[in-house]
Amino acid sequence: MKFGGTSVADADKIRAAAKRAVRTQKQGHQVVMVVSAMGKTTDHLEDLASQVMRNKPAPKREWDQLMVTGEQVTISLMAMAIEEMGSAAISFTAGQIGMVTDDRHTKARIKTIAAGKIHKELDSGKIVIIAGFQGVTEEGHMTTLGRGGSNVTLVAIAAAINAEVCENYTDVDGVYTADPRVVPNARKINKISYDEMLELASLGVNVLHNRAVEFAKKYNVPIHVRNSAHSKKGTMIVAATESMERIVVSGAALKEELARVSLTKVPDRPGMVARVFHTMARHDVMVDDIIQTVNDDKTTASLSFTVDLAEFNDAKKVCDKLAKTLKCNVSYDDSLSKVSVVGVGMRVHTGVAEKMFSALADAKINIENITTSEIKISCMIDRSDGKKALRLVHDAFELGGKKKKKTKKVAKKKAKKTAKKKK
Numbered sequence: 001m002k003f004g005g006t007s008v009a010d011a012d013k014i015r016a017a018a019k020r021a022v023r024t025q026k027q028g029h030q031v032v033m034v035v036s037a038m039g040k041t042t043d044h045l046e047d048l049a050s051q052v053m054r055n056k057p058a059p060k061r062e063w064d065q066l067m068v069t070g071e072q073v074t075i076s077l078m079a080m081a082i083e084e085m086g087s088a089a090i091s092f093t094a095g096q097i098g099m100v101t102d103d104r105h106t107k108a109r110i111k112t113i114a115a116g117k118i119h120k121e122l123d124s125g126k127i128v129i130i131a132g133f134q135g136v137t138e139e140g141h142m143t144t145l146g147r148g149g150s151n152v153t154l155v156a157i158a159a160a161i162n163a164e165v166c167e168n169y170t171d172v173d174g175v176y177t178a179d180p181r182v183v184p185n186a187r188k189i190n191k192i193s194y195d196e197m198l199e200l201a202s203l204g205v206n207v208l209h210n211r212a213v214e215f216a217k218k219y220n221v222p223i224h225v226r227n228s229a230h231s232k233k234g235t236m237i238v239a240a241t242e243s244m245e246r247i248v249v250s251g252a253a254l255k256e257e258l259a260r261v262s263l264t265k266v267p268d269r270p271g272m273v274a275r276v277f278h279t280m281a282r283h284d285v286m287v288d289d290i291i292q293t294v295n296d297d298k299t300t301a302s303l304s305f306t307v308d309l310a311e312f313n314d315a316k317k318v319c320d321k322l323a324k325t326l327k328c329n330v331s332y333d334d335s336l337s338k339v340s341v342v343g344v345g346m347r348v349h350t351g352v353a354e355k356m357f358s359a360l361a362d363a364k365i366n367i368e369n370i371t372t373s374e375i376k377i378s379c380m381i382d383r384s385d386g387k388k389a390l391r392l393v394h395d396a397f398e399l400g401g402k403k404k405k406k407t408k409k410v411a412k413k414k415a416k417k418t419a420k421k422k423k
């Protein structure tokens with residue numbers, strides 16, 4: 001069971017989560033809990049770091065060292081709450097549980113988990129509580145898995161201990177057809193495939209981290225996303241079934257904070273693109289969509305790619321230098337967003353792109369870049385149009401339910417009424 005920040009935001013919520021774990025254990029299960037930092041703690045820590053570091057970004061190792069403290073507060077409080085309820089519990093940090101990652105600070109990847117220790121404690125009747133989001137390198141440095149990374153910890157642990165169920169408790173009832181905070185008529189999805197969820201998570205649906213879904217798919221761990229405030233069923237994320245393909249579009253997503261780097265007049269020679277992205281990888285910049293076109297002169301190409309706004313400063317530093325070495329031009333746009341629709345049904349249905357482009361065009365929203373995969377279509381747009389665009393495409397695909405058309409009966413009744421009035 002994983003409890004996100006809002007689900008452990010204060011003492012009462014910690015006690016409620018503890019109660020749920022104890023109840024589950026009493027029903028005959030062994031329980032592992034993964035917890036996030038309380039409420040907005042991670043944001044506050046980030047803010048503190050930027051108050052100290054006024055002119056430079058924080059050193060990444062120290063940023064991680066600071067961030068991991070948030071989850072450590074929750075694990076011990078959770079263990080205390082469970083002990084007070086008369087059950088046995090033990091809390092662990094990543095280092096104590098052997099959650100080893102690589103050394104890419106702020107976006108580390110899990111390499112191994114020493115599951116033996118977890119099993120030992122479970123077998124002795126304890127509820128095991130593990131700090132989410134954090135890892136430790138082989139040399140003993142603290143790392144983090146990227147913001148929102150506690151559910152990566154959850155799925156990795158579930159896979160390592162061969163858990164029967166993997167429950168992600170959060171502040172919404174499940175995965176919705178779009179972010180319910182932005183789209184009021186969004187609907188809860190009962191079941192969704194790993195592939196769709198993976199696309200949605202990568203495209204801005206932050207209810208789950210995309211690496212959590214990647215893990216879940218790889219190890220075939222079903223994830224149940226549900227609300228910590230009640231016991232109703234949420235959304236099951238599972239392998240695709242044939243019936244899922246009947247639905248053309250399952251969800252819409254908005255990734256708000258994107259920036260684009262455009263390199264123009266890049267000499268059109270074999271090896272150029274490889275060189276650009278080798279440099280980006282060497283500097284640990286995560287690149288999103290890449291678009292390359294050869295210019296009419298057939299000797300130069302235009303290359304553009306997007307990065308998360310959080311990576312923009314790193315990308316800019318690297319690309320300024322790169323443009324000088326390659327003798328090409330570089331320009332930047334840091335006010336972009338990406339709106340997308342996702343559905344496995346796109347594999348077998350047509351007309352999806354047209355419907356999406358028309359919805360945006362009708363509202364006079366300019367599409368800057370388009371990228372597609374077998375199961376998604378994404379349009380890059382200006383950030384000021386982002387939320388509106390999400391609502392528009394959500395409506396265009398009737399994800400909030402069918403638009404109410406006046407049935408003949410209703411129309412007839414109305415006609416009768418007006419006729420009466422006239423009389």
Ligand code: ADP
Nearest residue numbers: 004005006170171175176178179181205206207
């Ligand atoms: P937690 O603290 O539990 O990890 P998060 O804030 O990280 O919770 O994720 C839950 C939030 O994700 C929701 O409150 C919701 O606003 C947002 N969200 C964005 N898109 C979706 C979606 N399609 N379905 C459900 N939640 C979504």
Ligand code: ASP
Nearest residue numbers: 036042133147148149150
């Ligand atoms: N506390 C971390 C964050 O806010 C990790 C998480 O909650 O998933 O990003």
Ligand code: MG
Nearest residue numbers: 004148206207
């Ligand atoms: Mg989260």
